[in-house]
Amino acid sequence: MSAQILFYDITSTNPTPWSGNTWKTRYALNYKGIPYKTVWIEYSEIEARSREVGASPTRKKPDGSPNWTLPMIHDLSTGAVVADSTKIAAYLDATYPDTPRLMPPGTTGLLRSFEAAALSLLSPTLYQYIIPGTYKILYPPGQAALRRKREAMFGKRMEDITPKGEEDVIEWKKVKDVFGTMDEWIRANGEGSAYIMGDAPCYVDMWMAAYVQWVKQVVPDKWEDMKLWHEGRWATLLHDFEKYETVV
Amino acid sequence: MSAQILFYDITSTNPTPWSGNTWKTRYALNYKGIPYKTVWIEYSEIEARSREVGASPTRKKPDGSPNWTLPMIHDLSTGAVVADSTKIAAYLDATYPDTPRLMPPGTTGLLRSFEAAALSLLSPTLYQYIIPGTYKILYPPGQAALRRKREAMFGKRMEDITPKGEEDVIEWKKVKDVFGTMDEWIRANGEGSAYIMGDAPCYVDMWMAAYVQWVKQVVPDKWEDMKLWHEGRWATLLHDFEKYETVV
Incomplete structure (x- = not known):
């Protein structure tokens, strides 16, 4: 079948896509x-x-x-243009009801609350690692734009955002604790749970896997550590999702 | 049938129970x-x-x-003692499988993330109203204990915690925005949704109703305003749950 959806992602010098936001949509499209x-x-x-x-x-x-961000899709079969990974997920579930659901019926509100909770935990901890990591793999015009945007947000030069030395030890431990909280949420359904809703993946699992991909792609030295966390939870999650990693 | 569960709640001079935490469990027990x-x-x-x-x-x-909090239940039929409203909800679902479920299968992890998100939004906004409101209705020994605990947390005298004048206008608007976010989560399942998972209530709805009760009981003047918010969402929620308000 020929492509019916155009999926907009961000180019870089990295051989593999890196954006934790666009990965959510790539996983979703491939899963469906x-x-x-x-x-x-x-x-x-x-x-x-x-x-x-x-x-x-x-x-x-x-x-x-106003601010525009990726992912964005343009569905040529309906003419719809949708941006924001969570809105895209809701659109895909509604428009393609015969494909596997990303959000089981009734869970959209809970999913939104998951996203608010996870982002409020990840923003002050993980971003100081993945933003400078992203900077390194962008092309020069993207680097200039990212520097402008993020230096204003952090109130620091790009080169000073990632903690170093002892501060790195403290801050990276905070990142581990945030993933530990998400690990607890997954285990809340039972110790053997692979996914947040139990045995089958849903959009929230793709959301978490997308962030793990971001770490793997832009701070590979940190990924070597993260792999070992929480009984290998995050390495296993990426391994499980390899079948939805296809880049087309 | 005679009582098989002892449910521990906090006494006060208020004619109606007030604690947003114990209300979660009262709603749950009555619902089941x-x-x-x-x-x-x-x-x-x-x-x-x-x-x-x-x-x-x-x-x-x-x-x-270590810190101990209510609610707590003592189930005389199993001997179990469980504290923390969310753990109690999970216990009741597991131990009484023939009663209506508080958490649909697979949603426990998402529920935990909802709770993290909602608490992180409510703590810096609503608490400055409901803690001094609670202080007013406790008996003197409870007042002394609450003062000790909360003045340390807020770094302010109990009498100075609730914003006044223009600051009140700004801070109360923040509380409205937090409830607006929860309103959006409920509407994410469809504009007509009464509950976070759609047509049937779950523990998350009891969680939100319990906080609304707290406002109604300890800051009744603010409740008069809140009643009108979000097309009457919160007044309707309490009205819907009146049948689970029995105090025994």
Whole structure:
């Protein structure tokens, strides 16, 4: 079947896609088996290309002005343009009801609360590692755009964001504790649970796997440590999802 | 049927129970229709009585020492003593499988993430209203204990915790925004959703209703405002749950 969905992802010098946000959608599309094709965009051109395709802004900038982010999909069979990985997941479930569901009926609100909880834990801990890691693999125009955006948010030079020495030990332990909390949530359904809802994966598992991919791709030395955490939970999760890693 | 569960709640001068934490368990017991009897404890005696019954500590104090909190149940038919409303909910579902479920299969981990998200939003906003409100209705020994505990946490005198004047307007708006976020999570399943998982209530709805009760009981002037929020969402929720409000 020919591609019916254009899936917008961010280009880089890394051989493998790296964005934890676009990985959520790639996992979802591959899991559902919907034909699609990736369109690679420069990080610095996300806003221009999103406006061109007609996407709605997904966020606000700190100054209150609209912000466009990836992932975004353009479904050629319906004409719909959808940005934001969680909105895309809801769209795919609604539009392709005969494919495996990403969110079991009734769980969309709980999923949104998961996302709020996980992001509030990951933002102050993991981002100080993955943002400078991302910077290293972008092309120069993307690097300049990322530096502008993130230096304003962190109030630090890009080179000073990742903790070093003893501070690294303390901060990386905090990251481990956040993943420990997510590990507890998964185990809340029973000690042997592989996924947050038990035996079958749902969008929340793809969400977590996407963040783990981000670590693996942009801070590979930290990934060597993370692999061993929580009885190998995160390495096992990525291994389980290898079948949904296809890049097309 | 005679009571088989002793349910520990906190006494006060208020004619109606007020604790947003114990309300979670009262709603759960009434929803399930399990016979129980309330044991009323002075706020200042929670630790001593919990130790006496043999409960495990539920939290840690800021200095790292163990902390005991209510609700707690003592199930006379199994001998189990369980503290912490979410653990109690899981216990009741597992031990009384023929009663209506509080958490649909597979949702326990998502429920835990909901709780983390909601608490992280409510703690810095709503607590500055409901803690001093609670102080007003406790008996003197409980007042002294609450003052000691909460003045240390807020770094303020009890009398100075609730914002006044213009600051009140700003801070109460933040509380509204937090409830607005929970309203969005409920609506994520469809605009007409009454509950977070759609048409049937689950433990998360009892969790939210319990917090709304707390507001209604200890800051009744603020409840008059909250009633009108989000198309009457919170007033409707309490109204729907009136049938589970029985105090025995």
